Amino acid sequence: MSEFFQPNAELIQRRWPAVAKRLLTEDPGPLQADLVEGLGSTLSINGIQLTSRHDRTREAQLQAASLPVDSPVLHVYGTGLGDLQLELLQRSELTRLHVHILNGTVFALVLQLLDQQPWLGDSRVELHYAGDLAEICLPFFALPSELVLADDFNAKIRDRLISEIQLTFNNREFDPDDSEIVGRLAASLELVKADLDVAELFATVSGREVFVIATGPSLEQHFERLRAIAEQAPRPLFICVDTAFRPLLEHGIRPNVVVSIDQRITTRHLPPEGSQGISLVYMPMIDPVVLQAWQGSRYVGYSVSPVYERICQQVPKARLHAGGSVIHPAVDLAVKMGASQVTLFGADFAFPANKTHAGWKDGDLGPQLAVAKHWVLDGYGQRVKTQLNFRSYLCELERYLARHPEVHFFNTSRAGAMISGAAFHPEFTQ
Known part of the structure; x- marks a missing residue:
């Protein structure tokens, strides 16, 4: 010594x-x-x-x-x-x-x-x-x-x-005076005026279970089970993020609601074919081409970001929580709709099994696996590859869950990141 x-x-x-x-x-x-x-x-x-x-x-x-x-x-x-x-x-x-x-x-x-x-x-x-x-x-x-x-x-x-x-650095893309942002919001203004307020969905499923479906690789484990549940009556409400919509359709699963917030989303991610009867909840940065092609009902909402302050004054709509990823408003929507239990699918925040996303090729939705230099702990307590922004999204989701103890949150895979505040679902978790 x-x-x-x-x-x-x-x-x-x-x-x-x-x-x-x-x-x-x-x-x-x-x-x-x-x-x-x-x-x-x-x-x-x-x-x-x-x-x-x-x-x-x-x-x-x-x-x-x-x-x-x-x-x-x-x-x-x-x-x-x-x-x-x-x-x-x-x-x-x-x-x-x-x-x-x-x-x-x-x-x-x-x-x-x-x-x-x-x-x-x-x-x-x-x-x-x-x-x-x-x-x-x-x-x-x-x-x-x-x-x-x-x-x-x-x-x-x-x-x-x-x-x-990194908060200030991460927010650099959201300058309300940025010409691209101003142009996109102006292009969406008439649609925002015409579309339904997301608040009309609030408190409409009080006491029900809601499935929130993201696009992490572990989603692939659940396609068959989700398809079977989707055919049941009654069934939980299915809310999916935009990039999960196409893979779900390809496996015969029709969600009730799709949530989208990213200006880079196109009809490739949200194909209008098959969107009949499915509600789209969006924020106005979405490409108007995508909105006009959607065949189901459209609901619009804002986040608390300064980006939406002016348009919110012009066209008041309800707000959804935002934390950098579409998973945040999707979960917040489930809670505001009245869910007593929210079960997360594909919410991995990591690259288990050396995959980046379910239903998409490596690099289709962002950085390739090869550039993943960071890690989080998975449900087994082991390190699993991830990227820096995914860790930030995970932090914000965990903070949100901690603020809503009245809702039971469940995770359905140990392969992705451990999510504090979400217990492992006894039926879905392997």
């Missing part, structure tokens, strides 16, 4: 015995740890530098500068080498600094190699495992290296942190 670990561990034991107990079970042995030198030096873990190798102090100062100087409570995600914690603790206004461990094994290794008592011993510090909390805390700084190194236990908090960090 190193000269540093015992005093570090004893201090943690005195202040946070539950954390100390878990840290003592962490095994840093398998980590590839290297000293990396530049103008200064740092520790590299599995090829990821924990800090700058040139000037750790200056880096910590820049990181600290991103946090409000007058905030009495701050949160740091990742432990690093302690530099940011020491920098923030110099602030006299600070009364509480919460440090959230993102990788227990990495922290255990640092405790062996470096004296961390100067910040661990400060009475204003509270030490946690990030994954012990269901949600992130603000204001925060997340150490970039440990967002990459985050372990399985803390992965969901990592995903929420990254989603929050």
Whole structure:
């Protein structure tokens, strides 16, 4: 045992015995740890530098500068080498600094190699495992290296942190003054005026079960069963996302409602043939060509995005929840229609079995499998490939489910991402 670990561990034991107990079970042995030198030096873990190798102090100062100087409570995600914690603790206004461990094994290794008592011993510090909390805390700084190194236990908090960090970047496509957006909304205006308000669907299926069908690869496991259920009377209400519509039709399954929000959706995704008697719920960014070709009823709604603020003032319609993916308004529609139970199909947020979507070729609906560099935990607790935006969509869905405890939510596959707040359906889950 190193000269540093015992005093570090004893201090943690005195202040946070539950954390100390878990840290003592962490095994840093398998980590590839290297000293990396530049103008200064740092520790590299599995090829990821924990800090700058040139000037750790200056880096910590820049990181600290991103946090409000007058905030009495701050949160740091990742432990690093302690530099940011020491920098923030110099602030006299600070009364509480919460440090959230993102990788227990990495922290255990640092405790062996470096004296961390100067910040661990400060009475204003509270030490946690990030994954012990269901949600992130603000204001925060997340150490970039440990967002990459985050372990399985803390992965969901990592995903929420990254989603929050990238929020402004992700919203760049939704500038209400963008000429393409202005043009599309103008082109849709007359249709929006003529079409039904989505609010007319609210509270129309109170107490019923609703199936919300997405396009994840696991949907393929359920085509046969869904077709059989679709032929029953009565049956659950079927709501599908736009990209699931064609695969469902190809397998003889007619949904009751299709939800679409994306301006890139075409009649290839929403073929008008076979749309008779099927309701389309849409937001006005949809191509008017797609809307005019639809043969069933059309209902329009908005999200709270600034994109729809002007048109909402001109033509008031009800709003649906949006979180980046069409799955969000589809689930919100089910809840607003009065569902007591919502069962999710194909809501994978990942690429199980090395597939991207059910019923579509690799790359048809976005990036190809080969570019998937990220991961989430599946229903078996194993890592499964995904892409960054899928993790953000998953976070937003989980937040939505948490806000609606009155509804029972079920997932139908362990192959995709584990969805907090959705139990595995006992009949459909393999």
